Structures are given as C-alpha cells and as structure tokens.
Amino acid sequence: xxxxxxxxxxxxxxxxxxxxxxxxxxxxxxxxxxxxxxxxxxxxxxxxxxxxxxxxxxxxxxxxxxxxxxxxxxxxxxxxxxxxxxxxxxxxxxxxxxxxxxxxxxxxxxxxxxxxxxxxxxxxxxxxxxxxxxxxxxxxxxxxxxxxxxxxxxxxxxxxxxxxxxxxxxxxxxxxxxxxxxxxxxxxxxxxxxxxxxxxxxxxxxxxxxxxxxxxxxxxxxxxxxxxxxxxxxxxxxxxxxxxxxxxxxxxxxxxxxxxxxxxxxxxxxxxxxxxxxxxxxxxxxxxxxxxxxxxxxxxxxxxxxxxxxxxxxxxxxxxxxxxxxxxxxxxxxxxxxxxxxxxxxxxxxxxxxxxxxxxxxxxxxxxxxxxxxxxxxxxxxxxxxxxxxxxxxxxxxxxxxxxxxxxxxxxxxxxxxxxxxxxxxxxxxxxxxxxxxxxxxxxxxxxxxxxxxxxxxxxxxxxxxxxxxxxxxxxxxxxxxxxxxxxxxxxxxxxxxxxxxxxxxxxxxxxxxxxxxxxxxxxxxxxxxxxxxxxxxxxxxxxxxxxxxxxxxxxxxxxxxxxxxxxxxxxxxxxxxxxxxxxxxxxxxxxxxxxxxxxxxxxxxxxxxxxxxxxxxxxxxxxxxxxxxxxxxxxxxxxxxxxxxxxxxxxxxxxxxx
Numbered sequence: 001x002x003x004x005x006x007x008x009x010x011x012x013x014x015x016x017x018x019x020x021x022x023x024x025x026x027x028x029x030x031x032x033x034x035x036x037x038x039x040x041x042x043x044x045x046x047x048x049x050x051x052x053x054x055x056x057x058x059x060x061x062x063x064x065x066x067x068x069x070x071x072x073x074x075x076x077x078x079x080x081x082x083x084x085x086x087x088x089x090x091x092x093x094x095x096x097x098x099x100x101x102x103x104x105x106x107x108x109x110x111x112x113x114x115x116x117x118x119x120x121x122x123x124x125x126x127x128x129x130x131x132x133x134x135x136x137x138x139x140x141x142x143x144x145x146x147x148x149x150x151x152x153x154x155x156x157x158x159x160x161x162x163x164x165x166x167x168x169x170x171x172x173x174x175x176x177x178x179x180x181x182x183x184x185x186x187x188x189x190x191x192x193x194x195x196x197x198x199x200x201x202x203x204x205x206x207x208x209x210x211x212x213x214x215x216x217x218x219x220x221x222x223x224x225x226x227x228x229x230x231x232x233x234x235x236x237x238x239x240x241x242x243x244x245x246x247x248x249x250x251x252x253x254x255x256x257x258x259x260x261x262x263x264x265x266x267x268x269x270x271x272x273x274x275x276x277x278x279x280x281x282x283x284x285x286x287x288x289x290x291x292x293x294x295x296x297x298x299x300x301x302x303x304x305x306x307x308x309x310x311x312x313x314x315x316x317x318x319x320x321x322x323x324x325x326x327x328x329x330x331x332x333x334x335x336x337x338x339x340x341x342x343x344x345x346x347x348x349x350x351x352x353x354x355x356x357x358x359x360x361x362x363x364x365x366x367x368x369x370x371x372x373x374x375x376x377x378x379x380x381x382x383x384x385x386x387x388x389x390x391x392x393x394x395x396x397x398x399x400x401x402x403x404x405x406x407x408x409x410x411x412x413x414x415x416x417x418x419x420x421x422x423x424x425x426x427x428x429x430x431x432x433x434x435x436x437x438x439x440x441x442x443x444x445x446x447x448x449x450x451x452x453x454x455x456x457x458x459x460x461x462x463x464x465x466x467x468x469x470x471x472x473x474x475x476x477x478x479x480x481x482x483x484x485x486x487x488x489x490x491x492x493x494x495x496x497x498x499x500x501x502x503x504x505x506x507x508x509x510x511x512x513x514x515x516x517x518x519x520x521x522x523x524x525x526x527x528x529x530x531x532x533x534x535x536x537x538x539x540x541x542x543x544x545x546x547x548x549x550x551x552x553x554x555x556x557x558x559x560x561x562x563x564x565x566x567x568x569x570x571x572x573x574x575x576x577x578x579x580x581x582x583x584x585x586x587x588x589x590x591x592x593x594x595x596x597x598x599x600x601x602x603x604x605x606x607x608x609x610x611x612x613x614x615x616x617x618x619x620x621x622x623x624x625x626x627x628x629x630x631x632x633x634x635x636x637x638x639x640x641x642x643x644x645x646x647x648x649x650x651x652x653x654x655x656x657x658x659x
Contacts, residue, residue, distance in 0.1 A: 021130065022058045024098025029088055031070040050101055053134065062526040065097065075110035075160070079119060089120070091588035092129050100124070101132040105153060106160030111475055117157045120152050134460055183305035184212040189264050191225040191281075191292045192252065193312050194216060196262040211386055213311040214292070218261065219255035221312045224293065227248045228317040231288055236324040236341040238288075242281040251276030289325040292359050296330055303330045353385035357404035358533060359411050363541045365391045367399050373381075376543065378404065387398050389543065400576065406569045410553040411541055414563045415534055418520055418555075421642040448493040455487045472563055535586045549603040581616055588613050598638040607634035 028050050045538065054064055065487045079085050079384040085108075091097045102108060108131075109117045124139035125129060131153065132138075137378035138149045185196045196215040202208050234240045245251075251271065269280050279287060287332055289299055298304065311318075347641045357363075360378040368374050368391065376389040389407055391400035461481045465474065518525055518533075542554040546566065554564040570623035576584075580601070587597050595604065610626070631641075638644055 018142060019097030020057060020132075020137070024097065025063045025065055026059055026068055026132075027065045027088055027091055027097045027101045028054070028067070029070075029084065029102045029107060030068045030070055031075060031082075031084065031102075041626050050103060050134075054101060054132075056484050065091070073203075075106060075108070076112070089123060091103075092123050092127050094242055095127050097129060099132055100128045104133055104160075107158035109157045110160045111157065112466060113160075113461065114154060114158065114477055115153060115457060115480070118460060121153060125150075128309055128429050129344060176290045179212070181299060181304050183308035185214065186212075190214070190262065190264050190288065192265060192267070192291065193221040193293065194263075194309070195257060195587075197260075198262050199260045200218075207266040210309075211552055214324070215261070216312050217255070217261075218252050223250045224287070225250055225313055227284065228288065228313050228321055229393070232317060232320050236320075236339075237326075238281060238341065242278075242284050245284070246271045247273050249274070249276055251278060253277075285325055288321040291322075291330040294322075294330075298330070302332070309341075352380055354387060354405070356528065356533050357387050357389070358408045359541060360404075360492050362534065363389050363407060363543055364414045365400055365543045367391060367392050369543055390462055391543075400543065400551075402543060403552055406551075406567050407541070407543060407553060408567045410567050411534065411555060412522075412530065414553070414555045414565060415530065415537070416519065416559065418537060418563065419519055419533070451488055451495065454491065458484045480587055548576075548601055576612065581612075584609065584613055585617050587615075588626055588628075592625065593629040594631055595629075595641060595643055597628075598632070598636065598641060599643065605637050606632060609653075611633075 007634045011303070030050075051066070052062055053060070055061060067084045067088050068085065068455075070082050073082050073084070079089050088100060092100065108120065108470050111117050119503055121140055123129075124138075125146065128141045130137055130139050136152070138153050140146050140150050142149065171549075188198055191214065193216070195207065195217040196211040197213055198212050199208045227241070227250075230244055231238070231241045234244070243518050249271075250453075251274070252265075253278075267277050267279060269278055269283075270276060272280050278284075291303065292312065293313040294311075295307050296303055296305065296308055297308035316482050323335065324341060327335055327338045329335045357378055361375070363376045364373050365376055366372045371393070374391060374393075376391045377626055378387060379390055387404035389402050390398060390402050392398055461484070464653070465477050467556055535555060541560050542556065544552045544554070546552055549568055551567050551569070552564055553567055554561055554562055584597070584601065587600065597609060599604060604612070
C-alpha cells in the first residue's frame with residue numbers, strides 16, 4: 001500500500017535574495033597595506049563607519065567581531081600568512097559567524113593567481129556565510145545566484161590585483177625607482193639631521209640642483225654628530241651610549257622647518273627619565289652606520305650615488321662607527337675593518353656541565369592567555385651551568401622558567417610508575433600498543449591530506465593558465481606551480497619516512513619481555529632510550545605554574561589518561577606575571593606590612609622582592625621609600641619567618657596520646 005506525504009517546502013526561494021543573518025554574529029575585517037596608511041580616512045571607513053552600518057542593519061554591538069590584526073599587511077599574502085585573515089577563516093570554518101563585512105573586496109585579497117580568493121569563496125559557500133560590502137551582499141551558497149556572486153567577487157578581486165600589479169608596481173614603482181637611482185627623495189621619513197629641498201627653482205629663476213635632495217638641518221645635525229661622538233667616547237658600546245643619551249641627552253629638539261623644505265620622522269620614543277625625544281637602541285645602531293651621513297645615497301639597500309649630498313658627520317667619527325657596526329661596506333663587499341664591540345663567542349656543547357634535557361620538544365604549557373598549547377623552548381644558562389625550559393610569547397615576554405632537571409626527574413618518575421603499572425595489566429598494555437599505532441597512523445593521514453591539498457592547488461593553477469595570457473601572470477602561475485611541486489615532493493618524502501616509522505616503531509611493542517629488567521635497573525637506562533619509551537607511551541607533557549614556588553607537571557598518555565606531580569625546584573628563576581607585579585606595586589606603595597608581602601610572594605627574599613619592584617617601577621633604582629612595618633632583614637624569605645613556622649605547627653594534627 002503506498003504511503004503518502006506532504007510535498008517538501010523549499011527552505012530557500014531560488015528567485016529572491018536571502019535575508020541578512022541577523023541572529024548570528026558578524027565579523028568586520030579591516031586591513032591596511034602599510035603602516036603609514038594606518039589612521040587615515042580609509043581606517044575610519046573600514047572600522048567606525050562599517051560598525052555603525054551593521055548596527056543600522058539590525059545587529060547589536062556585542063554581535064560584531066572586529067578583526068583588525070592585519071594593519072600594515074599586504075593583501076597579496078596568503079590566508080595563513082595574515083593573522084587577521086587566518087582568524088577570520090577559522091571563524092567561518094567553525095560556523096561561528098553568519099556574515100563577514102568589509103569596506104571593499106580588495107580588503108580581502110589582491111591575489112593574482114586567484115588561489116586564495118577561491119579558497120575563501122569555497123569556505124564561505126560550504127558554511128553558508130555571506131560577504132557584505134557597502135555596495136553589495138555576496139551569497140555564494142544561493143541556489144541560483146551563487147555562481148554569479150562568485151564570479152562578481154572574483155572579478156573585483158582580480159581588478160584589485162591587476163591595479164596593484166600594473167599601475168602601482170608597473171608604473172608608479174618604476175617611476176619611483178628611477179628617481180631613487182638619481183639620488184632623489186621620493187617620499188617616506190627623512191633621515192634625522194637632514195631636510196628635503198622641495199624647491200624646483202631658485203629665487204633667481206634657475207633650476208634648483210638640490211631639488212628633492214637632502215640638505216643639512218643644523219638643529220638636528222648637531223644632535224646626530226654628538227651621538228656619533230658619544231659612541232666613540234664609549235669605545236663602540238652601543239648600550240652604554242644609548243643609556244647616556246636617555247639620561248643626559250642630547251635629545252631631538254622640536255624645530256621649525258623652513259618654508260619649501262620637508263621633514264618627517266617616526267620618532268615616538270621618549271626618555272623615561274627626562275621625557276626628551278630619543279631613538280630606541282636598535283634605531284640608534286641603524287643611524288650610526290647609515291651611509292647617508294657620509295653623503296652617499298642608497299636605494300633598497302644598494303649604493304646608487306656617491307657624494308649625492310652634503311655629509312654632516314666628520315669622516316673619522318663616521319668611519320669609526322661604521323667599522324664597529326657594519327660587517328659589509330656600502331657597496332656590499334665584506335668590510336675587512338669590521339670590529340664589533342664584543343663579538344659573541346659561543347661556548348662548545350662539550351663544555352656544558354650537563355647533558356641536554358631528555359624531553360626537549362615534548363614539554364608544553366598553557367599559562368600564556370589565549371594560547372592554550374605553547375611549546376616550551378630549551379635553553380642553556382651559562383651563568384648557572386644548567387638547562388632550563390622557558391615559556392615565552394611572540395614578544396619574548398617570559399611567563400614561566402623551570403630548571404630542566406626538575407622537570408625531567410618528575411617525568412622519569414611518572415614514566416617509571418606507568419611502566420610498572422602497564423607490565424602487570426594486560427588491558428593497559430594493549431591500550432599502549434593501540435595508541436602507539438594510532439599516533440603513527442594519524443601522522444600518515446595528515447601527510448596524505450597535505451599532499452592532496454597541494455595537488456588540488458596545482459590543478460587550480462593549470463585551470464587558471466588556460467585563461468591567462470599576460471606573460472607576467474603566466475610566469476607567476478608557473479612559479480607557484482613549481483613551489484607546490486617541490487612541496488609535494490617534500491611531503492612525499494616525509495610520508496615515506498612516516499610509513500617506515502610505522503613499520504619500524506617496535507621498541508615499545510616488542511619491549512614487554514625485557515621491561516621488567518628495565519624497571520629493576522631504571523637508573524642505568526640511557527636518556528635516549530627513556531625518550532623512546534616516553535614517545536611510545538605518552539603524547540606530551542604540560543607544565544603549569546601553581547604559585548611562585550610550586551609547578552605542576554602533567555603527562556598526557558596516549559590512551560587519554562593523565563598523571564601529575566607537583567614539584568618544588570630548589571634553585572629556580574622566579575617568573576612574575578603582570579598581575580603579580582601590579583599586586584606587588586599596590587602593596588609596596590600602600591605600605592602593607594612586610595610579613596604580608598612575604599606571605600603573598602613566598603620564595604624570593606625581601607631584597608629580591610624590593611629589587612623586582614625597583615626594576616619595573618622605580619627606574620631600576622633601589623626603592624627606599626617603603627614605609628610599612630618591617631620586621632625582618634633583607635635575606636628573609638616567607639619560609640624563614642616566625643609566622644610561617646606558627647602556621648606549619650598549627651596544621652600538625654594532635655596525636656591520641658596527647659589528648
């Protein structure tokens with residue numbers, strides 16, 4: 001007997017544009033091509049005006065995600081080479097937004113090959129994410145208009161790429177390069193000590209021979225010459241020179257630029273002591289060996305004109321600084337007179353007091369905010385003659401430092417306990433075997449998928465080559481095809497190694513017969529074989545900071561279980577978080593009693609706490625203005641105080657006989 005049902009209702013009207021997804025969050029993507037463009041009218045249009053436009057459409061402010069990490073990033077870069085675009089791509093792929101807005105299509109891509117553009121279109125289509133600009137809403141997933149919207153988006157992106165390629169790079173860049181070769185200033189900041197003569201003709205009507213060339217500007221030139229003199233006075237020590245300038249000057253004065261002359265600088269740094277304008281130490285080093293001060297003119301790092309303008313630094317001072325800071329001569333040849341102040345002589349590995357850490361590369365931490373899994377680097381400290389694990393962010397700010405020996409000892413203990421439990425438990429042993437095989441299998445699958453992605457990219461390039469006739473574009477596509485081909489070969493080599501490793505990874509699988517002997521003679525097992533055992537049974541190690549003293553070491557095993565141990569290093573570097581530093585500042589400046597400060601920061605001595613405050617908040621000078629109650633000396637730690645001993649005694653349970 002047939003079964004009848006109601007006809008299916010079309011969820012999407014194929015003849016109408018779909019409404020905006022007001023119920024889902026929206027992302028605003030902002031990008032500027034260079035640092036100099038940040039803050040101009042385009043910035044306002046892409047940020048403030050776009051947010052207000054979305055609010056007028058019906059979104060609430062809390063639903064709008066501003067993605068502004070690509071300030072000063074070119075649109076020709078790939079998705080994974082731009083932090084903002086990578087973040088936007090993840091939001092789309094994870095289905096966390098329903099629409100992405102930008103001021104124009106060229107903010108997304110200026111991709112000549114259209115490969116990145118097509119990846120973006122496909123991601124939006126698969127996740128039903130619309131793209132909004134002030135003039136149009138692109139809906140790549142629309143049943144009838146989707147292909148038309150895709151082509152429109154590609155055309156806009158292609159025009160933006162062509163404009164960049166042919167007009168900016170082809171015409172304007174060539175003109176700019178021609179002027180640079182003639183020794184003429186074409187824009188940008190001006191070297192300190194000079195101004196640019198913008199007069200095309202002189203007062204008598206004659207052509208100005210210095211048009212668009214550097215001319216001396218005395219208020220700044222005198223400062224530059226004094227800096228060169230200080231550098232020679234401190235015998236080429238850049239750090240001491242910079243510290244002298246920061247404390248005593250001379251500083252860059254605010255000077256009035258004569259009419260018809262031009263000057264622009266990016267100096268924003270000021271002395272922490274006097275507030276005077278100075279350069280950063282790295283910028284000072286660049287200035288002190290810049291060939292422009294000897295009268296030469298360079299373009300893109302290449303010397304193009306000798307004696308192009310007036311040299312403002314005496315020859316002896318410039319030569320001294322140049323030979324101290326530059327390993328090459330202005331023409332690019334090796335500088336035979338190069339004598340750095342203090343060449344770094346790296347000590348030999350054989351001279352180190354201990355062997356490298358056993359588990360280097362397998363130790364991670366999640367103590368950095370917004371970075372859930374960051375690998376800790378391994379370093380050797382010459383002063384303390386030991387290795388240590390260090391957790392830094394991208395700005396080299398330290399969050400956690402632990403002597404490697406204590407971490408490795410904790411891992412060894414947890415690994416030994418695991419081996420002892422595994423050898424007597426048949427089910428646990430089988431899980432260890434399965435997890436080892438699974439880990440290698442996942443690596444093989446990852447490499448196979450990566451090869452497949454590169455092959456798809458090559459196919460897209462071949463399709464684009466059929467429709468492109470311009471020789472420059474064809475050359476770029478061919479280069480891109482070659483790069484993908486080389487990457488495929490590299491991945492295939494890794495895949496072959498992974499498959500061999502899957503067949504040869506038998507250390508743990510065949511070790512059960514001898515593990516009992518290994519456990520009994522654990523102290524004699526070489527560190528290399530301990531690492532092999534660890535890699536067979538464990539996935540990674542996580543280290544977290546409990547407080548200023550204690551650290552937690554957690555081993556994540558391949559079967560999904562975890563084992564933890566709390567450690568207390570005897571000699572360690574105490575790394576302070578920003579919150580802890582602010583708490584210290586409040587307690588010191590509020591004159592909180594000394595014992596309360598020691599209790600809040602156990603581990604370091606009172607002098608070390610005072611020095612920490614001085615380093616961060618008192619210009620590295622010892623702070624003598626603490627007015628709180630001080631009961632103990634400068635070498636006292638919290639563990640040395642009577643209050644700590646009383647607390648420990650109060651926590652000891654009373655025995656039955658004492659009742």
